[in-house]
Amino acid sequence: MLVKDFNYHLPQELIARYPAPKRDASRLMLLDRSSKTIGEDVFAHLGQYLRPGDLLVMNDTRVIPARLFGTKVTGGSVELFLVKRLSADGGEWECLLRGSKRFKEGQPILLAAGMTARVITRQGPESWRVAFSGAEPFDTWLDREGHIPLPPYLQRDDDVQDRERYQTVIASTPGAVAAPTAGLHFTRELLAALAAKGVGSARLTLHTGLGTFKPVRVEQVEEHRIHREWYEISPETANAIRSTKERGGRVVAVGTTSARALEFAVDDDGRIRAGAGEADIFIYPGYRFRVVDGLITNFHLPESTLLMLVSAFAGREFVLDAYREAVTRGFRFYSYGDAMLLI
Incomplete structure (x- = not known):
């Protein structure tokens, strides 16, 4: 077929x-x-x-608002896409990462409102294991700062109604x-x-x-x-x-x-x-x-x-x-x- x-x-x-x-x-x-x-x-x-x-x-x-936007320490833009929760407290996730250059283990990514993501290791052929740390619980932060992952074919960013x-x-x-x-x-x-x-x-x-x-x-x-x-x-x-x-x-x-x-x-x-x-x-x-x-x-x-x-x-x-x-x-x-x- x-x-x-x-x-x-x-x-x-x-x-x-x-x-x-x-x-x-x-x-x-x-x-x-x-x-x-x-x-x-x-x-x-x-x-x-x-x-x-x-x-x-x-x-x-x-x-979940699975799309996150951040920057490298060098200033380059990064997009993170949460794929799968790997810890009960939400501190570690399997993620897709997109940036202008390749990522490496231990690399920090700065996110909004004091949250930091750190690349740990390869999780799959296209994904990474990423640890998140900040002053508040990750799920609380995510609900406020994350973006709704609209399908690519909609060709637009998410807005309030989504x-x-x-x-x-x-x-x-x-x-x-x-x-x-x-x-x-x-x-x-x-x-x-x-x-x-x-x-x-x-x-x-x-x-x-x-x-x-x-x-x-x-x-x-x-x-x-x-x-x-x-x-x-x-x-x-x-x-x-x-x-x-x-x-x-x-x-x-x-x-x-x-x-x-x-x-x-x-x-x-x-x-x-x-x-x-x-x-x-x-x-x-x-x-x-x-x-x-x-x-x-x-x-x-x-x-x-x-x-x-x-x-x-x-x-x-x-x-x-x-x-x-x-x-x-x-x-x-x-x-x-x-x-x-x-x-």
Whole structure:
């Protein structure tokens, strides 16, 4: 299977660089997997397409302000990107470093408000282990001084509204460096209306990692190796999924992150295992879904692993037809764009 088989043309003007004025005012493309039909509505009407007894599984990860800016002692500018926490107190992180010259072990980097970063050693092929020290706890400092890591394709710096709008309304577990964007369309009012209709909701955590931004660099899909992402599924969520299945309800994953966590955590008997770990499941056409019955997702980049997952769920040709239709109809694409319901 070739990566180029998941390509499509997207006019640049359809990339949503800012969020819609209201979360649930975004458009919703409707894909029926059985009839292969395509419809359209607005996200606020999601409840019309769900049934009492269905279960939404949402990712409650919270995006950390992972972009930091500093200077070398010599005055050169440095950008740090937090990738993974390596100590409980936040004092050490795996980071990507960008500057005009190469970095070396022991090198200090001066940050805002008295915080200092010190390069310790290589952590990976592209990353470094970095220690932070300052007069206040690192997490307190980070929440105030860090920048929201918007995807590169937005081609802009973060601003004040991104602190709220690049988080879901249920975001509560810090650790992601990219938002679970399908969840951005939900409001508390919409969740309450769905609950009143009898549509349940459950939460899991999957910290979306840096690999979300990385392109697939191989020609054949099967040769790609997916990035690992930390996840946790509670016993309550596992029980809710089991109960939903037993009574004939549908499990609707909100986002590819939720779908990956669920399909990674299912055992050979089709039951979700509660617990935590690192998920590295790569889902592409040919995969048989064992948990997810429906999927809410945004429109993804060409040749991305996320588009491959959606294609596995509904069929590559059908999904690419829908993407071409979305372009024709002027849907907004990517993280701040419109949504799609596949059911």
